[in-house]
Amino acid sequence: MLNRSLIGKMYPETFVLVEKQKLKLFAKATQQSDPIYFDEEIAKKNGHPSILAPLTFLTTIGYEQEKPYQYLEDLGISLGGILHAKQEYTYYNCIYAGDKLRMESKIGDIYERKDGMLEFVSFISNYKNQKNVLVAESISTLVLRNNENK
């Protein structure tokens, strides 16, 4: 059973500059068809200050942490033993190329379902830009597979 005392554990803040090149690559990888996600000129013509980050781009910020998989060590689980169960986003402002984001993250909850057959861990994060404006919040929930860690 996962260590419930880790609920509330905070992870070091992560600072990320949203680079144009990174947005272009992310747009390509997610097969965005709208050029506001990869062409600065067209984005500007459509009233955006620069290239727009798509809805799921925030997922990349977590992987910019110095130790993105520190939580596996903390929880005593392995990467092959988990799956992404849920993802929730609340958006307050758009993110554009050139923004400097700061992510704060913590373990929001650890819980079980089906009499402990399934265990879940959720991470709550918030993202602020260079103006210290909250741009989004997210909750990512992972599920342990196979009870391999029991």
Next chain:
Amino acid sequence: MKINEINTFRIGDEIPSLITKPISRSMLDLYAGASGDHNPIHIDIDFAKKNGLSDVIAHGMLVMSFIGQAMTNIFPQESIKKFDTKFISMTNINDILTCEGKVINLEFEDLLKRIFLKLQVRDESGDKKLLGSAVIELILNEKKDITHE
């Protein structure tokens, strides 16, 4: 022009569905690099097998990005306020995904129209991969929306 169409959305209406190309290994490889999610379960078949799968599986977040695109194809991204998904089953190599959204509720506050969408991604055989919901807020220019009662 997008705006005029979506302002007339009623409960039960569906957004245009998005159909993906077949999921391929190179697609997952590209997404791993672009997102920073290098979990080998998405790119390394040996690792996938060691962990009880028959092959690599797609990143849930890639599937989420497809249904997100179905929404931003019709709604301005800044109007999307909430976007939640549950990953129901694994997405496999060669799956062709259909991403769908349906209006399940509407709310009006002065010039604000709030649209509640139910989201779904399924493969060709109808297996559900993702279920979700989204909240969209549109500012109406004038109170002439035909669905406003």
